[in-house]
Amino acid sequence: MTPRWTTAVLDTELLGGWAVARGPDGFLIDGNGPLFPREWLKRQELPVLAEHGIGHLDGEPVYLLELECPAQVEGCHWQGLRAFMLEGDHTLYRVLAYAAQIGTWAREHRYCGSCARLMVQVPRERAMHCVVCEMRSYPRISPSMIVLITRGDEVLLARSPRFVAGVYSTLAGFAEPGESAEECLVREVREEVQLEVRNIQYMGSQCWPFPHSMMLGFHAEYAGGDIVPQADEIEDAQWFNVHRLPPLPASRSIARYLIDLYVARRLGLAEPVLPG
Ligand SMILES: NC(=O)c1ccc[n+]([C@@H]2O[C@H](COP(=O)([O-])OP(=O)(O)OC[C@H]3O[C@@H](n4cnc5c(N)ncnc54)[C@H](O)[C@@H]3O)[C@@H](O)[C@H]2O)c1
Ligand SMILES: [Mg+2]
Ligand SMILES: [Zn+2]
CATH class of the missing domain: 3.90.79.20 (Nucleoside Triphosphate Pyrophosphohydrolase)
Structure with missing residues (x-):
């Protein structure tokens, strides 16, 4: 098609x-x-x-x-x-x-980040060009990992103070220079809840244009530690039984897909499709 x-x-x-x-x-x-x-x-x-x-x-x-x-x-x-x-x-x-x-x-990117002159759009290409120093800028995409951590019938969900009241979601964070998506995952999980994970599995990705994230979605199993929410970033984090979930993120988000997929597999229900 x-x-x-x-x-x-x-x-x-x-x-x-x-x-x-x-x-x-x-x-x-x-x-x-x-x-x-x-x-x-x-x-x-x-x-x-x-x-x-x-x-x-x-x-x-x-x-x-x-x-x-x-x-x-x-x-x-x-x-x-x-x-x-x-x-x-x-x-x-x-x-x-x-x-x-x-x-x-x-x-x-109207101005060159290197020499501060005006940039021009390159014809037939999605790029801005500086005619003075030749620098080119391409559309910016920020890789971010997002992970559902599970422990049998339980899933780890957390709240950021920025979320809609009552909503809990999976952990997420921007990749830093020098790290793989998996290393980012391990670091973010330690920073945000002080847990250790194992069996990290890539599940799929989603463009998240708020303003330019590329979400790399993972599933991971709990390996150890007690939840300690990161001050300022995580308002609350809890283990939720798949039968008693709190209000969840929007249905078209990859966060929701990761949760729905795990619940579907756990309960033998039809699997959701990841929205692009
Ligand atoms: N599609 C989804 O289901 C879904 C769900 C959760 C989060 N997200 C997105 O994932 C992204 C990362 O999540 P988070 O907000 O928890 O990130 P995070 O845990 O790394 O913390 C956010 C902080 O990162 C810093 N930051 C902002 N932009 C950055 C960038 N481009 N590179 C590096 N650091 C940056 C800022 O200090 C910001 O306060 C956000 O864009 C968020 O909207 C998408
Ligand atoms: Mg985060
Ligand atoms: Zn320049």
């Missing part, structure tokens, strides 16, 4: 296609959603910082208008990326997730 959405670097000089507009409050939407006829959207006098050709949706070119500041369009409002992740068409969310990452990256 042909994928509905494929990324591409499109020429912004060409006319037509769809466009999405992204400002500080998310994406512009009306009753038909966030995709607008591009030529119409460009006539709305939006404060456009940059335009990027980002790919094809059902064969049609899609562009991003990245805005400089908040704006208003009659009959439209703004919706954050998280709301698109939580509900609605998943392919559309993937288009917007990509648009958000390209918009953020290009915005944050």
Whole structure:
């Protein structure tokens, strides 16, 4: 089956296609959603910082208008990326997730990080180029590991003070230079709850565009230690029986997938599918 959405670097000089507009409050939407006829959207006098050709949706070119500041369009409002992740068409969310990452990256790489001069977009490539010192910047992706630790019928879940009230999730953390995903896992688990793990198994990955993480999902078994939550980072961490789980993260997150998969295997239920 042909994928509905494929990324591409499109020429912004060409006319037509769809466009999405992204400002500080998310994406512009009306009753038909966030995709607008591009030529119409460009006539709305939006404060456009940059335009990027980002790919094809059902064969049609899609562009991003990245805005400089908040704006208003009659009959439209703004919706954050998280709301698109939580509900609605998943392919559309993937288009917007990509648009958000390209918009953020290009915005944050207008100036060369090496010599501080203005950068220019490289034609036909997703890169910013400094004509003075030749440095190139490519879209930024931050590898992060996420792990479900289990002990028989029990799973270890924790709360960050940033979470929605009551929700518990798997442990996660950004990889540091010099470490593998597995080493990151062992370090983060020690830092966040002071436990030791064994039988580390890679389960799958997910793009997490908040703002540019690549989640590498693992399962690990408890090997030793008593839970000591990390001050400031972990508000609470507990072992939960698979029959008595607390409120869990959003169903499209890899955190939720790792939990649902373990519970399904433990209880002999149908296995969930990891959303891309
Ligand atoms: N998709 C999911 O199911 C899911 C679930 C949990 C966490 N996450 C994501 O995983 C990522 C890591 O989780 P965490 O927040 O617990 O990380 P963490 O445990 O490493 O702690 C967060 C801290 O890391 C530092 N930090 C921020 N950005 C960084 C970067 N790019 N590189 C290195 N350090 C950075 C900051 O000091 C921040 O306070 C976050 O993006 C989070 O949103 C995704
Ligand atoms: Mg963490
Ligand atoms: Zn430079």
